[in-house]
Amino acid sequence: MPPFAGPPLQKTQFCHPKRETPNIITLNVGGQIFQTSPQTLTLAGPNSLLCTLTTSSLGSIPFIDRDPDLFSILLTLLRTGTLPSRAKVLDPEDLIHEAQFYNIEHLLISAITDPSSFYPLNLQKTLILPINGRDSPSAIATHQDGSVLVSHGSKITAFDWSLRRKTSFLTEFPAIDSLLFLSPSVAAAGASDYSGVKILDINSGLGIKTLNWDNPIYSTVQAIGASPEFLFASFESCRKNSNLIQVFDRESFRPLIDLGHEEKQGVEIGSAIPATKLNWVSSQALLMASGSYSGPFGCVGSIKLWDIRSGSRVAEIKENEDCFADVTVNDGIWGLFKVGLVSGEVYMMDLRRLGSSERWVSLGEGCSKVMNGNGKREGVNSKIVGHGNSVFCSRGENVEVWSEVLMGGKEKEGVFRKNVMGRREKVGQSKITQLDFGGNRMVLARKDEQAIEVWQGSGTNFVNWGWN
Template sequence: MPPFPASHPNGFQLPKPDSNIVTIDVGGQLFQTTKQTLNSPCPKSFFSRIADSVSASQQLTIPFIDRDPELFSIFLSLLRKGTLPSKAKAFDLQDLISESHFYGIENLLMNSLSSPTLFEPFHLEKSFILPLNGRDSPSAIATTRYGSLHVAHGSKITSFDWSLRRKATILTDFSVVDCLYAISPSVAAAGANDTSGLQIIDLENGIVRDTLNWENVTKSGSTVQAIGSSEEYLFASFESARRNSNSIMVYDLHRLSPITEVGHNEIFGADIDSAIPAIKFKWVSSYNLLMAAGSHGGPSGVSGYIRLWDVRSGNVVWEMSENIDCFADVTVSDNLSAIFKVGVNSGETFYVDLRNLSSESSWICLGARRKVLNGKKEGNGCKIESHASQVFCSKGGDMELWSEVIMGSRKNSEGRLEERTFKKNLMGRVKDMGSPRITALAFRGDKMFLTRKDQQYVEVWQSSAREP
């Protein structure tokens, strides 16, 4: 209900002693709500204490809170609906954060602000940048489910809290951090291509909690090539220091104890496919499968593979060799139920429908279907990631956004789903694009994070240009 001015109390009646309705005076304005609403955030919040005190006093008096009533109305709406009302955009974010500390509902505010439902892909603009300390450019970025961000740059890792206003930097044992995965806002898994072991780092205290190693046959030490996770597992791609063996290790995400090993290869002779470790992971939750992809460049071009692993059985359920136009980058969209890649030679975006997978599946081009010209690597360095129901593909310093045009699911004479239709959109304003090449993409909630070659900051894109 809307607030009632304290200067006009006439006609405003206190609820009966056994009523579920609670009346509160905030900064001279009266609000009414229910005990269930006040108890919704957590049992130890300021609101729950109000509900308890009212229960004890049977609402014989109106509790007074000497705070801003307009901000209180924002949080009361948040308690009722679980989301912020549209009028919250008129307030400075720092004011909301500071007030949420007082009421003890920062987590509720954090989850609301980082909700994917606020993501507006067709209206993303570069809103602000997050500067990094030092001269090193970002080598990896990772987001957490709570909206916080970890950035590896050189031997350092800088962490930004969920509001992106507070940051802290630690120095690692690596010369350069090549792989980074956010286990939580305060813990990250990190690895490097030239240093053995997967380190589990306490980012708040700057210490290594544990180092996970893979013992290969030659006992030569093993470097980390990729890191990923599901709700249950942490995945790490290892390659021996002599590059004669590789493996995918599966750990319990919470206890960090080893569970199983999949994709173990010992290299003998000229077995090129076995010699390629996985360099990218993506968990496909709706299919309960792990996508692992690896590629290698040589005199004859770039070749590689994409595999879908059943982690529990340790079996590959689907595999595609990449030879003609190997991926420059590859991703999976759960929402779109498809694998997407950008070809290293053509620079085109392709997809494979997960609902139609078979040993005969082939890539379907989304672009102009250009031929590969003279072996030029038009897609070299391009990045592709999925978020919500869209696919984002970088082309140099520009960004393409692909979304599906819903035409209805139709099947051909063989009972297979027909080719789907996707539409391309160029993102951002002119002043946002054409900058140095994009080197990494990450998403969380309503924001997109990207880094660029030789730049010492992270760009934050969101639907509103308002700074955090």
């Protein structure tokens, strides 16, 4: 018997607003009777079988030859937007397959990986996902639906949003340094010693397109980034004497504009530093490009903000004293954040005052280590990422989360408080090398480990939902 039996459906009946609709819809699923409202079923979306039932049950009770217990879970999902507690005893794969049958998998994804359920102070390690081969992760990319891409050696491994299904494929890169989701099925990848940004089909592992800087000699990729409309790529010539940022249309991959074409002048270490990190500042429609150079006489760096519509640079911050080990931007709290290479301290600069004489403000103990001149580089290899209304900084084997706390008074003033995650973990863990966020998840990689860690909040839906 086919899964659905009942009066034949016409294509024109799909949620047709003019057709008479009953106040109560009665369904027979696997021999069990369910009743619900047409408004609930329409929440499944116009392409779902459930939506068609709002107009097909006049004068009869449609029969769906599926599991009634699984249908009951999905009906609760439609009614409330969340999964009931009884779903914890199910095999997630069964519920995923059932959601795919009714074409409401997008609702299941939203319930499990909803970014609004991300609470930084509740994060705990819930999964360790192994990757094949002997290479450690060199780059991580996450999607807003919670899916993850990991590059290791010349391979990329993709974990779907449920983190239960993974696929791996070879690329032409000897190693991958930059990795970015463009959609759930398309990624961009680049390498600092290999020419071109590769646009890849994640499902097949095949290349779709290669984006190059039209340079007389081949150019390598130092960083990639994206906004809802554009793809950005930082290129450097193989002779390391020139660089630029190229802006592409995100849909067609057509080149649109070049930013900051620089040529190296003489032996000055601060000239023509390529951008090695690209962040989109959505609140101001600006691109942040940062890069640094470390030599025998110290480290210098540059942070630039670009208006990509006009191609003009609107601000530049030159770094020399305690140059950044890493830098990020957080729209939610209007700040640029860096971790000092020498001090290891976290600093903030107000995004709204970049045109003035605004300076970095330490969020921690200040720059005493810099002033002491002990010669150590406390911040080396640290990563800093803004997500939600918090900033996360990897420090050795742990992650610090900096959150803004509003103080009382006539004019409420925000101060930042630090919490260290992972203190209860075993001593002697490897240092963190990669850090990223997607949906309600934090994903990280550690030195010399062939796996990635997934952290979720203890208050989110089904943190340990069948994955342990």
